[in-house]
Amino acid sequence: MNEKNISILVQRQRSTRRAATIFLAPVAILMMVYIFYPIISTFITSTYKWNGISAAKEMTGLENWITLIKDTSFWIAFKNNLVIMVLSIVIQIPLGLALATFLDFGKKKLTIFKVIWFIPLLMSSVAIGFLFTYALATNGGMISTISKFFGGGNIDLLGNPKTALLTVIAIICWQFTPFYMVYFMAAFTNIPYDVFEAARIDGATRGQYFWRIALPLLVPSMKSAAILSMVGSLKYFDLIYVMTGGGPGTSTELMATYMYKQSFKTFNMGYGSAVAGGMFILITMVALITMKLLNGKKQEV
Amino acid sequence: MERTIDKNADRTVDRTMDTIRKNKIKKVVYWGIAFVLAVFWLLVSSLPFVFMVMNSFKEKFEMLVSGVFSLPAALNLNNYKEVLIGNFGSYFLNSVIVLAVSLILLLFIAACASYPLARFRFKLAAPIYALIVACMSIPIHITLIPVFKMSQSAGLYDSIWALIGPYVAFGIPISVFILTSFMQQIPREIEESAEIDGCNKFQMFFQMILPLSKSGLATLAIYNGVNMWNEFSFAYTLTQSSENRTLPLAVWEFQGQYSMNTPMIMAVLTLSLLPMIIMFILFQDKLVKGMTAGAVKG
Numbered sequence: 039m040n041e042k043n044i045s046i047l048v049q050r051q052r053s054t055r056r057a058a059t060i061f062l063a064p065v066a067i068l069m070m071v072y073i074f075y076p077i078i079s080t081f082i083t084s085t086y087k088w089n090g091i092s093a094a095k096e097m098t099g100l101e102n103w104i105t106l107i108k109d110t111s112f113w114i115a116f117k118n119n120l121v122i123m124v125l126s127i128v129i130q131i132p133l134g135l136a137l138a139t140f141l142d143f144g145k146k147k148l149t150i151f152k153v154i155w156f157i158p159l160l161m162s163s164v165a166i167g168f169l170f171t172y173a174l175a176t177n178g179g180m181i182s183t184i185s186k187f188f189g190g191g192n193i194d195l196l197g198n199p200k201t202a203l204l205t206v207i208a209i210i211c212w213q214f215t216p217f218y219m220v221y222f223m224a225a226f227t228n229i230p231y232d233v234f235e236a237a238r239i240d241g242a243t244r245g246q247y248f249w250r251i252a253l254p255l256l257v258p259s260m261k262s263a264a265i266l267s268m269v270g271s272l273k274y275f276d277l278i279y280v281m282t283g284g285g286p287g288t289s290t291e292l293m294a295t296y297m298y299k300q301s302f303k304t305f306n307m308g309y310g311s312a313v314a315g316g317m318f319i320l321i322t323m324v325a326l327i328t329m330k331l332l333n334g335k336k337q338e339v
Numbered sequence: 340m341e342r343t344i345d346k347n348a349d350r351t352v353d354r355t356m357d358t359i360r361k362n363k364i365k366k367v368v369y370w371g372i373a374f375v376l377a378v379f380w381l382l383v384s385s386l387p388f389v390f391m392v393m394n395s396f397k398e399k400f401e402m403l404v405s406g407v408f409s410l411p412a413a414l415n416l417n418n419y420k421e422v423l424i425g426n427f428g429s430y431f432l433n434s435v436i437v438l439a440v441s442l443i444l445l446l447f448i449a450a451c452a453s454y455p456l457a458r459f460r461f462k463l464a465a466p467i468y469a470l471i472v473a474c475m476s477i478p479i480h481i482t483l484i485p486v487f488k489m490s491q492s493a494g495l496y497d498s499i500w501a502l503i504g505p506y507v508a509f510g511i512p513i514s515v516f517i518l519t520s521f522m523q524q525i526p527r528e529i530e531e532s533a534e535i536d537g538c539n540k541f542q543m544f545f546q547m548i549l550p551l552s553k554s555g556l557a558t559l560a561i562y563n564g565v566n567m568w569n570e571f572s573f574a575y576t577l578t579q580s581s582e583n584r585t586l587p588l589a590v591w592e593f594q595g596q597y598s599m600n601t602p603m604i605m606a607v608l609t610l611s612l613l614p615m616i617i618m619f620i621l622f623q624d625k626l627v628k629g630m631t632a633g634a635v636k637g
Binding site for chain 2: 051053054055057058061062064065068069071072073075076077079080083090133136137140143148151153154155156157158159160161162163164165168169170172173175178179180183212216217220221224243245269272273275276279280293294297298301302307310311314315317318321322325
């Protein structure tokens with residue numbers, strides 16, 4: 039009796055395992071071919087000097103990596119990524135939260151605001167890049183026209199190394215703030231209505247409800263929004279590649295644009311792979327550190 | 340004695356009336372400030388679009404002469420005509436094909452993988468799930484060179500079919516993440532009763548789990564669909580000739596052709612945004628929900 043049960047159990051386990059293998063096989067194959075193998079391959083290519091076309095590959099060991107560590111352009115790019123990351127979090131999340139709060143207070147009456155605020159998120163980064171390249175053109179662009187209206191001269195925001203990065207960040211915020219807005223709107227609706235009602239019965243004003251009750255309840259949502267924004271900022275590519283190509287100089291260079299230019303413009307595939315590898319390591323490190331920090335805090339509470 | 344009490348009472352009444360009035364004024368002022376800021380952000384969000392649409396109707400030199408904020412002299416559709424006569428249609432069609440094939444493959448494959456991860460009990464379920472989900476933060480740029488080489492040696496380079504593999508693969512982590520938590524919420528009793536009826540795991544998946552996951556799949560279709568529709572890096576790297584490129588690159592190609600003709604570019608941009616706007620009008624709430632699907636607490 040007992041033995042029979044055990045054998046049935048073993049059989050079931052075996053059939054479960056077989057079914058699991060079949061169900062997981064397609065994902066396993068695709069991820070191996072398009073994610074895991076390429077990561078390994080990139081690290082291998084990074085030890086060669088290779089232009090990507092000719093069969094001649096020269097094994098150079100760690101030379102590319104040593105160059106990378108000494109390459110100020112790469113570190114400037116990383117610093118730019120960090121600036122984008124910090125400013126994105128500092129601007130987009132509070133702004134998104136403010137917009138969401140406004141919509142939450144106004145309920146249905148303010149739908150028109152919601153609809154128009156959302157539109158930038160519908161456009162592709164490439165299209166936004168082109169739109170703003172023209173909208174911010176020095177001659178006859180929007181900003182120059184407004185500045186002339188107030189008696190100023192033409193303004194070249196993207197061509198000036200001092201303002202280019204900040205301008206690009208402003209555009210990134212313009213694009214992604216709606217994302218955090220709808221994200222926080224969802225978070226607001228996740229707060230049970232009872233909580234709001236109880237607070238009102240106790241005589242709390244709307245403002246008090248927001249600052250003392252809703253905001254603390256939104257902290258976990260803000261944390262995950264920050265993680266999202268962070269990982270996104272470190273991978274950023276499309277918009278900047280289209281608008282400035284990393285320039286003027288290295289003022290808007292990012293790790294991804296630098297990698298792309300090294301690999302597909304100057305055809306230093308070996309060195310481009312090292313840049314990609316460095317980018318991968320840095321992003322993983324930053325992501326792990328922040329997650330640890332945020333989770334560590336959670337445990338204290 | 341009584342009088343002082345009266346006076347005190349009066350005073351407190353006065354005071355409460357005062358605070359109520361003050362609170363009311365405060366409320367109006369706060370709302371006023373909030374409203375002004377809201378309108379300001381409304382202008383900031385919409386002005387670039389006004390700029391885009393308005394100028395797309397202008398003649399090439401009209402914009403230079405009359406300035407960017409003037410209304411177009413006439414509702415001139417020539418720019419749109421020229422763009423549509425060019426190969427805008429082929430970019431659009433390429434995008435639709437890539438989107439349809441990748442999305443169907445992705446949703447099916449991700450559902451297959453999520454089912455055992457959500458419902459089976461086996462030792463490796465947790466580590467496999469963790470490994471897949473960890474891939475969410477991987478930058479696509481680390482795979483760009485090898486994928487480029489693979490596409491070349493597989494003879495897929497410069498065709499829209501080269502895009503499907505990477506699009507599906509990079510959609511997997513988030514899709515498995517969301518679908519697994521979705522499938523975990525399906526009550527166990529359903530499965531148990533089906534098992535008693537003699538359903539095996541595959542019948543169960545196709546007849547019970549897949550239909551029950553419909554709303555999760557819909558959310559994912561929107562989330563991944565929007566990303567694929569707007570994807571740039573792979574499309575730019577893996578295709579070369581303009582007849583094999585997708586919509587985000589249409590703007591790029593037209594830009595090379597008409598770089599000095601701003602109104603024409605604005606027409607291209609307006610046209611490329613149009614499908615998304617139509618989707619937004621038709622499925623507003625679903626689209627909003629789908630686009631934030633990636634933001635579930637991690």
